[in-house]
Structure formats: structure tokens, C-alpha cells
Amino acid sequence: MLEELKVQVWEANLELQKRGLVLYTWGNASGFDKESGLVVIKPSGVEYEKLEPKDMVVVDLAGNQVEGGLRPSSDTPTHLVLYREFSGIGGIVHTHSTYATIWSQAGRGIPTFGTTHADYFYGEVPCTRKLKSAEVEGSYEDETGNVIVETMKGRVPVHVPGILVANHGPFSWGKDAHEAVYHGVVLEELAKMALHTCALNKEIEAIDQVLLDKHFLRKHGKNAYYGQGTL
Amino acid sequence: MLEELKVQVWEANLELQKRGLVLYTWGNASGFDKESGLVVIKPSGVEYEKLEPKDMVVVDLAGNQVEGGLRPSSDTPTHLVLYREFSGIGGIVHTHSTYATIWSQAGRGIPTFGTTHADYFYGEVPCTRKLKSAEVEGSYEDETGNVIVETMKGRVPVHVPGILVANHGPFSWGKDAHEAVYHGVVLEELAKMALHTCALNKEIEAIDQVLLDKHFLRKHGKNAYYGQGTL
Amino acid sequence: MLEELKVQVWEANLELQKRGLVLYTWGNASGFDKESGLVVIKPSGVEYEKLEPKDMVVVDLAGNQVEGGLRPSSDTPTHLVLYREFSGIGGIVHTHSTYATIWSQAGRGIPTFGTTHADYFYGEVPCTRKLKSAEVEGSYEDETGNVIVETMKGRVPVHVPGILVANHGPFSWGKDAHEAVYHGVVLEELAKMALHTCALNKEIEAIDQVLLDKHFLRKHGKNAYYGQGTL
Amino acid sequence: MLEELKVQVWEANLELQKRGLVLYTWGNASGFDKESGLVVIKPSGVEYEKLEPKDMVVVDLAGNQVEGGLRPSSDTPTHLVLYREFSGIGGIVHTHSTYATIWSQAGRGIPTFGTTHADYFYGEVPCTRKLKSAEVEGSYEDETGNVIVETMKGRVPVHVPGILVANHGPFSWGKDAHEAVYHGVVLEELAKMALHTCALNKEIEAIDQVLLDKHFLRKHGKNAYYGQGTL
Numbered sequence: 049m050l051e052e053l054k055v056q057v058w059e060a061n062l063e064l065q066k067r068g069l070v071l072y073t074w075g076n077a078s079g080f081d082k083e084s085g086l087v088v089i090k091p092s093g094v095e096y097e098k099l100e101p102k103d104m105v106v107v108d109l110a111g112n113q114v115e116g117g118l119r120p121s122s123d124t125p126t127h128l129v130l131y132r133e134f135s136g137i138g139g140i141v142h143t144h145s146t147y148a149t150i151w152s153q154a155g156r157g158i159p160t161f162g163t164t165h166a167d168y169f170y171g172e173v174p175c176t177r178k179l180k181s182a183e184v185e186g187s188y189e190d191e192t193g194n195v196i197v198e199t200m201k202g203r204v205p206v207h208v209p210g211i212l213v214a215n216h217g218p219f220s221w222g223k224d225a226h227e228a229v230y231h232g233v234v235l236e237e238l239a240k241m242a243l244h245t246c247a248l249n250k251e252i253e254a255i256d257q258v259l260l261d262k263h264f265l266r267k268h269g270k271n272a273y274y275g276q277g278t279l
Numbered sequence: 280m281l282e283e284l285k286v287q288v289w290e291a292n293l294e295l296q297k298r299g300l301v302l303y304t305w306g307n308a309s310g311f312d313k314e315s316g317l318v319v320i321k322p323s324g325v326e327y328e329k330l331e332p333k334d335m336v337v338v339d340l341a342g343n344q345v346e347g348g349l350r351p352s353s354d355t356p357t358h359l360v361l362y363r364e365f366s367g368i369g370g371i372v373h374t375h376s377t378y379a380t381i382w383s384q385a386g387r388g389i390p391t392f393g394t395t396h397a398d399y400f401y402g403e404v405p406c407t408r409k410l411k412s413a414e415v416e417g418s419y420e421d422e423t424g425n426v427i428v429e430t431m432k433g434r435v436p437v438h439v440p441g442i443l444v445a446n447h448g449p450f451s452w453g454k455d456a457h458e459a460v461y462h463g464v465v466l467e468e469l470a471k472m473a474l475h476t477c478a479l480n481k482e483i484e485a486i487d488q489v490l491l492d493k494h495f496l497r498k499h500g501k502n503a504y505y506g507q508g509t510l
Numbered sequence: 511m512l513e514e515l516k517v518q519v520w521e522a523n524l525e526l527q528k529r530g531l532v533l534y535t536w537g538n539a540s541g542f543d544k545e546s547g548l549v550v551i552k553p554s555g556v557e558y559e560k561l562e563p564k565d566m567v568v569v570d571l572a573g574n575q576v577e578g579g580l581r582p583s584s585d586t587p588t589h590l591v592l593y594r595e596f597s598g599i600g601g602i603v604h605t606h607s608t609y610a611t612i613w614s615q616a617g618r619g620i621p622t623f624g625t626t627h628a629d630y631f632y633g634e635v636p637c638t639r640k641l642k643s644a645e646v647e648g649s650y651e652d653e654t655g656n657v658i659v660e661t662m663k664g665r666v667p668v669h670v671p672g673i674l675v676a677n678h679g680p681f682s683w684g685k686d687a688h689e690a691v692y693h694g695v696v697l698e699e700l701a702k703m704a705l706h707t708c709a710l711n712k713e714i715e716a717i718d719q720v721l722l723d724k725h726f727l728r729k730h731g732k733n734a735y736y737g738q739g740t741l
Numbered sequence: 742m743l744e745e746l747k748v749q750v751w752e753a754n755l756e757l758q759k760r761g762l763v764l765y766t767w768g769n770a771s772g773f774d775k776e777s778g779l780v781v782i783k784p785s786g787v788e789y790e791k792l793e794p795k796d797m798v799v800v801d802l803a804g805n806q807v808e809g810g811l812r813p814s815s816d817t818p819t820h821l822v823l824y825r826e827f828s829g830i831g832g833i834v835h836t837h838s839t840y841a842t843i844w845s846q847a848g849r850g851i852p853t854f855g856t857t858h859a860d861y862f863y864g865e866v867p868c869t870r871k872l873k874s875a876e877v878e879g880s881y882e883d884e885t886g887n888v889i890v891e892t893m894k895g896r897v898p899v900h901v902p903g904i905l906v907a908n909h910g911p912f913s914w915g916k917d918a919h920e921a922v923y924h925g926v927v928l929e930e931l932a933k934m935a936l937h938t939c940a941l942n943k944e945i946e947a948i949d950q951v952l953l954d955k956h957f958l959r960k961h962g963k964n965a966y967y968g969q970g971t972l
Contacts, residue, residue, distance in 0.1 A: 071464065071465070071468055072461070072464075072465075074395070091507065092505055092506050092507060093505055093506030093507060094507065118507055119506075119507055122497065122504060122505045144394075144395045146468070146471060146472060147475070149393060149395060149472055150472050150475045150476050150479060151479065152393065153392040153393040153472060153473075153476040153483070154476050154479040154480035154483055155480060155483070156479060156480060161615040161677075162611060162614065162615040162677050162678060162679070163606075163677060163678045163679070164536070164606045164611060164678075164679065178487070179490070181487065181489045184487070184489045184490050184493050185489060185493070188493055188497075215392075215393050215394060215486045215490060216393060216394045217393070217394070217395065230534070233533065233534075234533070234534075237533055237608070240608060241608060241611055241612050241615060242615075243475060243478070243479060244609070244612045244705055245612050245615040245616050246479065247478065247705070247709065248612060248613065248616040248618060248705060248708065249616035249617060249618060252615070252616055252617070255677045256640070256643065256646075258643045258646045258647060259641065259646050259677060262646050262647070262650055266584065266650075273584060274554055274555055274584045275554050275555030275581075276553065276554060276555055276556065276580055276581055302926065302927070302930055303923070303926075303927075305857070322969065323967055323968050323969060324967055324968030324969055325968075325969065349969055350968075350969055353959065353966060353967045375857045377930070377933060377934060378937070380855060380857060380934055381934050381937045381938050381941060382941065383855065384854040384855040384934060384935075384938040384945070385938050385941040385942035385945055386942060386945070387941060387942060409949070410952065412949065412951045415949075415951045415952050415955050416951060416955070419955055419959075446854075446855050446856060446948045446952060447855060447856045448855070448856070448857065474937055474940070474941060477941065478940065623846040623908075624842060624845065624846040624908050624909060624910070625908060625909045625910070626767070626837045626842060626909075626910065692765070695764065695765075696764070696765075699764055699839070702839060703839060703842055703843050703846060704846075706840070706843045706936055707843050707846040707847050709936070709940065710843060710844065710847040710849060710936060710939065711847035711848060711849060714846070714847055714848070717908045718871070718874065718877070720874045720877045720878060721872065721877050721908060724877050724878070724881055728815065728881075735815060736785055736786055736815045737785050737786030737812075738784065738785060738786055738787065738811055738812055
């Protein structure tokens with residue numbers, strides 16, 4: 049069942065480690081099969097070295113486990129909220145990558161300080177508000193998804209492919225699990241650059257809208273001319 | 280004698296190097312055999328590359344060398360204080376890992392800035408007071424253990440599996456030598472994140488108690504639901 | 511056609527990745543053949559792992575594609591401006607390397623804080639002004655080249671072999687593509703050192719002119735005595 | 742001639758690269774043969790990858806080249822001053838390692854912030870004054886050695902096995918070339934830790950003399966009990 053997607057999600061999870069985004073089991077990647085409406089996700093707390101494609105867990109969008117002998121990631125409910133709410137999303141990644149987590153812990157969104165950022169995120173990488181006590185004590189993982197959705201209101205998920213959850217860490221997404229990893233790696237690098245940019249120039253502000261438009265749209269707009277896509 | 284434990288302690292020492300926690304010989308791991316009441320520890324000042332399981336030294340809790348042709352780590356008396364005082368501890372690690380040492384040198388405990396921290400430490404990673412002159416000039420390594428015990432008063436060692444010794448560096452512990460290494464690696468990452476979190480938001484405070492409870496207890500409480508343990 | 515130069519440019523592109531200057535496809539190197547007046551450059555958005563010498567694209571100084579089945583780097587017009595305007599330049603590199611990009615984002619040139627800097631750059635690594643809206647909306651990549659040329663006015667390109675484009679990142683150059691990579695690596699290290707030098711001593715100023723002269727000229731002047739060149 | 746020492750110096754130079762202390766050719770190690778009064782040193786500007794033991798250059802303490810087809814490191818005169826002035830020194834290393842260079846550029850000595858430092862340096866790692874114009878324009882490399890000697894006045898070289906040259910970078914030494922490398926690696930780590938210690942606690946001061954004595958002397962005094970040396 050969904051064998052191809054399982055391999056892809058397994059590869060994406062391994063790439064999180066290879067790219068230095070996770071220590072031990074601190075991260076997870078999932079993929080969404082649009083046709084069946086099912087999600088494939090990493091099992092909870094299993095070492096990356098021991099993972100195999102067959103260990104991937106299949107759940108439906110309501111959270112029912114459909115296949116797999118292991119318990120899914122404890123963050124599964126958060127992934128499911130995002131798949132239900134964000135259109136065009138086929139993969140999600142959550143990590144505690146160092147620099148993105150630093151911004152999350154500081155409770156600050158990452159301003160658009162340069163074209164590296166503008167090439168992937170159409171504006172600030174937002175940071176959620178803190179969860180309220182009732183949300184933490186209630187369905188915590190669902191509420192984490194809900195506060196992400198709340199924060200993304202007015203933003204187009206495919207144009208802002210990641211977010212920081214306050215006090216916690218980053219989530220990123222993309223058209224599939226691989227692109228979600230890619231955006232997680234980009235977000236980590238943007239976070240590192242932005243941290244030191246603030247230190248070096250305390251008055252620095254986000255780049256002009258015109259430069260943001262130029263860079264984002266030369267890669268993502270309908271007149272995109274970066275890469276080989278429309279050659 | 281204790282051949283299995285020697286292999287485990289040897290592996291734990293090597294992992295300190297593999298994980299980037301030690302330069303040269305700047306660290307040591309030990310393990311405790313509850314049944315015999317004996318401790319296996321790394322010999323003093325031997326390069327990791329040359330260590331073999333048979334080089335591990337066996338001492339009793341009073342510090343008498345029971346086996347081994349090499350002198351035990353100069354930090355052995357500190358380890359012994361902790362094994363005598365902390366219940367449920369089967370492994371101890373001491374390193375001078377970069378970021379944990381920075382906090383030790385700065386004389387500051389690491390606040391609970393995020394859920395990464397809360398997943399492993401139930402509150403602040405404390406920093407001891409400075410040792411008094413008489414303590415340094417007396418039984419220095421014993422006194423290092425004593426000041427750790429003093430600082431941990433009111434904390435449960437298995438819930439706060441590491442500490443910073445002021446002007447010195449971190450000690451971590453766990454149910455065995457491997458878990459002590461694991462907690463040393465986690466502590467180093469928390470220390471790095473926390474350093475930059477402070478720089479990015481000078482007013483940042485520890486997370487709410489409710490979030491600390493949620494994260495620590497979902498992994499460690501009796502209703503833990505992270506990982507595969509209770510599936 | 512230009513087979514030797516293609517291999518050299520291909521190698522230079524791979525070295526960008528090997529030296530840690532690029533994430534994914536975030537960089538490009540080109541080489542100039544003085545005799546034919548042609549430029550060899552990396553194709554746009556192709557993964558480094560998949561690049562082969564035959565994928566390199568040949569363009570003339572006016573930007574006409576002379577050979578190659580792939581579209582050239584989107585930064586090609588910027589490279590061409592520099593080849594047309596700077597004499598003695600045979601290779602150009604553009605990256606988003608972490609620390610050089612941080613200075614670019616902060617909009618600050620890198621002062622000559624030490625002899626490491628003075629060994630390669632005869633004075634500050636300048637940072638351009640921000641582009642105006644009309645420049646961004648017009649021929650953006652040409653204007654990026656133009657603002658580099660404007661900023662370098664009064665400086666000798668072979669003595670200041672790199673620059674920071676505000677809000678964007680570094681460009682470096684040299685007598686060929688390999689030397690351009692070399693200067694990109696040096697610039698990244700200077701940027702890292704300078705960032706922390708500022709943090710450690712907020713009053714720090716550039717080194718004296720006499721020390722700058724000494725170091726730059728012992729490597730680059732007509733009386734140079736570093737290396738084996740004139741032995 | 743001095744074949745064994747050549748191999749040792751060659752190994753020490755390679756280790757500088759392996760340990761991450763040098764970029765390209767930015768460093769050199771030398772060794773001193775007490776019996777013959779000759780110094781073996783790396784040739785100037787040769788890539789580490791291409792170095793062989795036979796490329797090492799032999800000079801006497803007055804700077805006359807005694808053997809070797811290549812020109813010695815441009816820093817040779819500085820090494821020679823130190824061999825002439827510091828007793829007990831059998832190896833010297835100069836690098837532009839990142840964090841030690843940052844302190845050099847900032848013109849600040851590294852305070853004894855912790856026991857890691859106290860284990861190797863008996864007090865502050867000093868930073869020289871800036872060279873005067875006449876010194877830079879005169880016998881620059883000799884004067885670099887002279888200002889090191891001037892700064893070390895009142896300190897015992899074998900107890901303070903390294904120094905920062907203002908605006909430039911670190912020199913370290915030891916009983917042979919390998920120990921000089923070792924001290925260079927230690928100095929780099931101390932510099933990194935100290936940089937962030939200052940950032941985390943702006944009021945931090947050096948550790949107490951009694952703790953410095955304890956740590957330095959338990960490794961280096963006549964009653965040393967660290968390691969296996971006196972077992």
C-alpha cells in the first residue's frame with residue numbers, strides 16, 4: 049500500500065539527518081497521497097539508522113491508523129491539520145534544527161533580510177503566538193496545527209512554505225516530502241544568516257517589496273526564468 | 280570482571296568523540312554495576328584512538344582501585360560522589376563540550392527556553408556556585424561532586440540529568456553510560472540554542488510551566504505517549 | 511569548443527560545493543577566454559551532483575548563447591558586465607555563502623581588521639548601495655553588474671577581488687575560475703572573522719595603512735617574497 | 742640530514758590542516774634540533790596536499806638556509822627569534838585559525854575563564870601591542886618575534902605556550918612540533934569558548950588564582966597527578 053510514497057517519505061526522513069537538521073530522533077517527515085487521502089509518516093522515536101521503508105505508518109486525515117505495526121510520530125495530529133487546511137501541500141517536515149529553533153524560542157518571525165530569503169519565502173517567515181494553557185492541556189498536537197493555520201491566515205502556504213512555532217521549532221512543507229525537506233534546509237540557513245545580520249546591524253530592515261517581488265517571482269511566478277523549467 | 284560493562288563504558292567514551300563533545304582527552308564516561316557496587320571508568324589522559332575495553336579501570340564506591348593496570352580518570356572521585364548520592368543513576372559523563380562549557384564559564388544556568396529542553400530536562404539546567412578556596416585546595420574532585428549534590432538539592436536527578444559546574448564544564452548522567460552520553464549531547468545542543476536565543480531576544484523568559492509539564496511528561500511521565508515503549 | 515575551459519569551470523563549480531560555499535544550486539562560477547572573447551558558465555538551477563563539463567554553457571560578451579543545450583545561469587548578465595568592465599579578470603564566482611551574505615544583508619563593507627584580510631584584499635571589501643526600484647524592475651541582472659562597477663570605481667579589481675551586493679551576497683573574481691573560487695573562500699572566512707571581531711571589540715578600527723601595504727605587497731607587489739614564485 | 746625531524750615537522754604541518762586550523766597555506770609548523778642548533782620548517786606557500794617530508798627546509802638560528810630546494814616560510818624569522826629567546830621550546834606553530842585570529846584582530850588577550858584554559862595556560866593568553874610603523878617597514882618578521890618576546894616578559898614560555906599577535910593571529914609552541922600543534926588546537930578552542938562567554942556574561946572575570954593553580958599544577962607541576970605519567 050502506497051509503497052512508492054513510503055520509500056519517498058523514508059528517504060526524506062533520512063535526508064533530514066544527512067543535512068544536519070536533526071539530532072537523534074528530533075524530526076519527522078510525512079507525505080500525502082491526494083488520491084487516497086492518506087498520509088505516510090515516520091514512526092515515533094525510532095532511530096534513523098534503523099528505519100526502513102516498511103516502518104512508515106499510514107494514517108487517514110482523521111488520524112486513524114490504516115497500516116503499520118508502529119505508532120506514528122507524536123506530531124502526527126499537527127501534520128494532519130495542515131494537510132486538511134493547506135491546499136497544494138503534499139509533504140510536511142518538522143525538526144528542531146538549531147537556528148530555526150532559536151528564532152522559535154525567541155518568539156520572533158524571520159524578516160526578509162535578503163534575496164536568499166526572497167528566492168523561497170514571499171515575505172517574513174512568521175512565528176506563531178504562544179499556546180494558551182488550555183490549548184497545551186487540551187489536544188496539544190491539534191492545537192499546534194491550529195495555531196499554525198491561524199498564523200498563516202492571509203498568507204498563501206505554497207508561497208510561505210514554513211513557519212516557526214513559538215517556544216518549539218520549525219515546520220516546513222512543499223509539494224512533496226522532498227520539497228518539504230528542501231524548504232526545511234533553506235529555512236535553517238535563512239535563520240542562521242538572519243541571526244547574525246541582526247547582530248551586525250541593529251537597525252536593519254526587511255528588503256524593499258520590489259526586490260522581494262523580483263526574486264520570488266523570477267523563480268516562482270508565471271514568468272519565472274530561473275532554472276531549466278521553461279527552456 | 281564486568282566485561283560487558285567495560286565494553287559499554289568503552290563504547291560510551293568513543294561516542295563522546297564521535298559526537299564532537301571532546302577534544303583530545305577532554306572527557307570521560309563511567310558506568311555503575313548496581314549488583315557489585317563497582318564503577319568502570321576511563322583511564323586518565325589516554326587518547327581515545329588507543330583505548331580498548333580492557334583499559335577500563337574498575338574502582339569501588341570508596342575509590343579503591345579493584346582492577347586495571349592504568350590510573351583511573353582524575354575526575355573519578357566526582358563520579359563516585361554522584362553514584363553514592365543520586366539514586367537511579369547508572370552512568371555519568373563529564374566533558375568540556377563547547378557550548379555547555381561556555382555557560383559554565385559564564386556561571387549561568389540554562390533556562391528552559393523551549394520544548395527541545397523540556398523534552399529532557401524538567402526545568403533549568405542548573406549551574407553550581409563557585410568552589411571556595413578551601414574546597415579547591417582540599418579534596419578538589421570530591422568537592423566538585425559535593426557542590427553538584429548541593430545544587431541538585433530539591434531536584435530529582437533522573438528528571439534533571441545534567442548540570443554545569445561553574446568555571447569548569449558539564450556533567451550529565453542517565454540510567455547507563457550510553458544514556459549519560461545521550462544527555463551530554465542534548466545538553467550541548469540546548470546550550471548552543473539558548474546562547475543565541477538570549478542574543479536574539481534579551482527579554483526572553485522560560486516557557487510556561489504548563490508547556491514544560493506537557494513536553495516532559497509526554498516523554499517521561501507514567502502516561503508517556505512518545506516513542507514505541509507502551510504500544 | 512573551449513573544452514579545456516569547460517572542464518576548468520566545471521571543476522570550479524564543484525569546488526564551490528566542496529568548500530561549503532553553496533547550498534543546493536546557490537552559486538555559479540564562470541571563466542573567460544580572452545582570445546575568443548567568450549564566457550563559459552554554469553547552467554541555471556542544475557544540481558551540482560548532476561553537472562558534467564559538457565553541460566557548461568558558452569555565451570559571448572553581449573549575452574548571446576553560442577553553445578550548450580541548457581539555459582545559462584540567471585546571473586549571467588552580471589558576470590558579463592564585470593568581464594566587459596574589469597581588466598585582468600578571467601573568472602567570476604557568485605555565491606550566497608553564509609558570512610559574506612550576512613554582511614551583504616547588513617549592508618556593510620568588511621573593514622580590514624587583520625593581516626589575513628590584507629594578504630588578499632587591498633583595503634575594505636566594499637558593499638554596494640541598494641538598487642533603486644527602477645533598477646530592480648528594469649534589467650535587474652545587468653543593474654547588479656552596474657552597481658558593482660559603480661562601487662569599484664577608484665579601486666583596482668585585481669587588488670580588491672570581491673565585493674558584497676547589498677541585500678544579496680558576494681561576487682568574487684580572479685585571473686581564472688579557480689582563483690575566483692579561492693577568493694570566494696577567503697572572503698567567506700574574512701567575513702566570519704570580522705563579524706566576531708566587531709562583537710568582541712566595538713571600537714575596533716581598520717589596521718594601519720603601513721601594515722596593509724606590508725602584507726598585501728609582500729604577496730602581490732613587484733617585490734613580493736611570499737611563496738616560491740621568484741625563488 | 743635531520744630526516745626524523747623533517748618527518749615530524751611534515752606531520753605537524755599536515756595535522757594543522759586535519760584539525761581545521763588552516764585554510765589553504767595559512768599556517769606553518771617548525772621544529773628545532775637542539776643538538777645541531779638547526780630548525781626545520783615548512784616551505785613558503787606550498788599546498789599541504791603536495792608537501793612531502795623532503796620539501797621541509799633546514800635553516801640555522803641566524804636564518805641561513807642550510808638545506809632544501811624551496812624557500813622557507815616567510816614567517817621563518819619570527820620562529821627563529823622565539824627559538825633563540827625561549828628556553829625549552831622545540832616546536833613552533835603559526836596559523837590564522839578563526840577564533841584565535843578574532844581575538845588578535847580585536848587586540849585583546851584571552852582571560853582565564855575556566856579550567857579548560859587553566860589546564861594548559863598558566864593565566865591569560867596575552868595579546869601583543871600593535872607594531873609601530875618603523876617596525877612594520879623594517880625587518881617585519883623579526884619585529885613580530887621581538888614583540889612576542891617583549892609581551893612574554895615575566896611569563897614562562899613553557900607555562901604560557903601561545904600568544905596572539907595584534908592584528909595578525911596566534912603563535913603557539915611546545916617541546917616539539919606536535920605539542921606546538923596541540924597547543925594551537927587548544928588555543929583555538931579556548932578562544933571560541935571565551936568569545937561566547939563574554940557575550941553571555943558581560944561582567945565575567947577570570948577564575949580565582951587558587952583554581953588556576955589547582956588545574957595547571959595537577960597537570961604540570963611536580964606533583965602532577967593527571968594522566969599516566971607517574972603511575
